[in-house]
Amino acid sequence: MSWHKLIIGNSISMEEIAGESVHLVVTSPPYFNAPFDYQNMFKSYDEYLQLLYQVAQELYRVLQTGRIVVLNIDDMLVNGEKFPIVADATKIFQNVGFRYRDRIIWKKPDGYVRISRRSGVLLKHPYPMYFYPDNLLESILIFQKGKFDYSSIPIEIKEASKLSNQEFLDNKWYLSLWEITNVLPNTSINKGIAAFPEELPYRIIKLFSYVSETVLDPFVGSGTTMKVARQLGRNSIGIDIDKSLIPIIRGKLGFEEKICNSCIDDSFEIIIREENTEDDGNGKT
Secondary structure (H helix, E strand, O other): OOEEEEEEOOOOOOOOOOOOOEEEEEEOOOOOOOOOOOOOOOOOHHHHHHHHHHHHHHHHHHEEEEEEEEEEEOOEEEOOEEEOHHHHHHHHHHHHOOEEEEEEEEEOOHHHOOOOOOOOHHHHOOOOOOOOOOOOEEEEEEEEOOOOOHHHOOHHHHHHOOOOHHHHHHOOOOOOEEEOOOOOOOOHHHOOOOOOOOHHHHHHHHHHOOOOOEEEEOOOOOOHHHHHHHHOOOEEEEEEOOHHHHHHHHHHHOOOOOOOOOOOOOEEEEEEOOOOOOOOOOOOO
């Protein structure tokens, strides 16, 4: 049996979550003022970085010592200016106290992006200085809070969480380049939401948590992280500012009824903060 909690509120505060009670964080913060997803969401880049800093502080508080935070994030081009989000987010999490452990590059399929107006400039002007590449990559940043005590996990939990060597090898999890097909926008349940593919949290949850542990996504969006956590026998907590996502997340997890405790072994709880607004703090998972 697992439990799942959805909190409708701003993730700069995680007051409902006790300190050192979370075993893994998997999340994808909002893109900074992305033209097609979050245009003009933040008044300035400094405001965006302040959000990341406040969230990082809370994540450090709620995460157990030795455990992992994984951010799916990348630099953003806005009105012709590139913002170094990966570098700045890395420094923010280091300043809060996390150790920068690794960076994985997520490569989307070659056919995902066709020659755009930006990259196609070179075709009209085939001369030096007209080159602007289209991006097929996103970063998966891995941070750790202190050192993990491997002896703290009971042998039966280790065995229940054992990874498949075949899956690890066949899908090349051992590389710092992961080729994963992205979720196409405006399809089915993810329409209007910049969701990441289930394969991404699937790998991370299997690699960095044990069964019956708790996975947190502070920018939960449509609930992909929570869904995969449930499928893998983990508990989950999701936070999002947007109350309208409740039925989407409930459906995605398989909790169609308002109260499912009587029909399904797993439990699903919704907490709505009274001060909740819907003008900032949304994620893309």
